[in-house]
Amino acid sequence: MSQSNPQLNLDNQICFRLYSASRQVTRLYQPLLKEVGLTYPQYIVLLILWEQDGQLVKEIGERAELNSNTLTPLLKRLAERGLVTRSKNPDDERQTFIHLTQAGKTLEQSCACIPAQMMAKAGLSMEQIQLLKQSLDVLMAQGQR
Amino acid sequence: MSQSNPQLNLDNQICFRLYSASRQVTRLYQPLLKEVGLTYPQYIVLLILWEQDGQLVKEIGERAELNSNTLTPLLKRLAERGLVTRSKNPDDERQTFIHLTQAGKTLEQSCACIPAQMMAKAGLSMEQIQLLKQSLDVLMAQGQR
DNA sequence: CATGATTTAATCGTGTGCGATTTAATTTAG
DNA sequence: CTAAATTAAATCGCACACGATTAAATCATG
Numbered sequence: 001m002s003q004s005n006p007q008l009n010l011d012n013q014i015c016f017r018l019y020s021a022s023r024q025v026t027r028l029y030q031p032l033l034k035e036v037g038l039t040y041p042q043y044i045v046l047l048i049l050w051e052q053d054g055q056l057v058k059e060i061g062e063r064a065e066l067n068s069n070t071l072t073p074l075l076k077r078l079a080e081r082g083l084v085t086r087s088k089n090p091d092d093e094r095q096t097f098i099h100l101t102q103a104g105k106t107l108e109q110s111c112a113c114i115p116a117q118m119m120a121k122a123g124l125s126m127e128q129i130q131l132l133k134q135s136l137d138v139l140m141a142q143g144q145r
Numbered sequence: 146m147s148q149s150n151p152q153l154n155l156d157n158q159i160c161f162r163l164y165s166a167s168r169q170v171t172r173l174y175q176p177l178l179k180e181v182g183l184t185y186p187q188y189i190v191l192l193i194l195w196e197q198d199g200q201l202v203k204e205i206g207e208r209a210e211l212n213s214n215t216l217t218p219l220l221k222r223l224a225e226r227g228l229v230t231r232s233k234n235p236d237d238e239r240q241t242f243i244h245l246t247q248a249g250k251t252l253e254q255s256c257a258c259i260p261a262q263m264m265a266k267a268g269l270s271m272e273q274i275q276l277l278k279q280s281l282d283v284l285m286a287q288g289q290r
Numbered sequence: 291c292a293t294g295a296t297t298t299a300a301t302c303g304t305g306t307g308c309g310a311t312t313t314a315a316t317t318t319a320g
Numbered sequence: 321c322t323a324a325a326t327t328a329a330a331t332c333g334c335a336c337a338c339g340a341t342t343a344a345a346t347c348a349t350g
Binding site: 008009010012013014015016017018019020021022023024025026028029040044047048051063065115118121122123124128129131132133134135136137138139140141142 | 154155157158159160161162163164165166167168169170171173174185189192193195196208210253256257259260263266267268269273274276277278279280281282283284285286287
Binding site for chain 4: 184185186187211212214215218219222237238239240
């Protein structure tokens, strides 16, 4: 427990907790997502499309805070699985529209129970959830490129 | 903003905030870590070694919540850069000891200023930090395999 | 003391993340 | 109207994460 530089102590590093907690949450989701055959980032992208179908790669990227170098391969995998379609915008061929297929839309029903199950797994009270949200929002507000 | 299933709304998903915030923090670290030529996970591993030099891969893994399939390549990169050494434990040749080199020890001084700079960047009050820590600790307490 | 179980790292394969660059299409300026 | 600048997506390269397996060493049990 003794250490030369207390500033560097891992237990004091909020960053490490955040990094661990984020991966922990992904792990908690895994058994639920495995049933529908999705990875966690794929699930995030589908959440975005279930909110609003027919978005551009760029729009999905802004929502998920991911760039095309991550999204393009991910979306191609979703397309291969028949959950979305990728089509050029005829009015601006630089853009690619992502649309849900019927299978992609249907999958939303299968995922409807996930949030409630996750809330139970996370073991946080509503109050704690609210506090956590607030803190994370402050963090996210920094460095809005 | 309207949506069929409010349960799935991304804004309500604490998971998404956590996932975004974690990557946001990594991005905030990057300019600082770039100066010392480290990635964020490499920095985490060095923090662990600066706390206690000469640990087994397994021990580092327990601290960082990472397995050998992630750690082995990462540690090999740190070894190639001359920051650590990897050596078999002669008393139990299944185990590999990781020791800091002089360069690895010296690097701690160069990193001493990072936490304070990060605190400033994060823009959280001490109170918010404490609340965030508590919430994350509750999350981490779930599913201790 | 021999053999099966366990432990520890390493390895393999897949899927992110992300900096950097490329390509193609569109917009802007001169 | 055309060349330069900008934009959107794709591509490339590298470094994680992690499930699954493998290989080697040690332990446990009969």
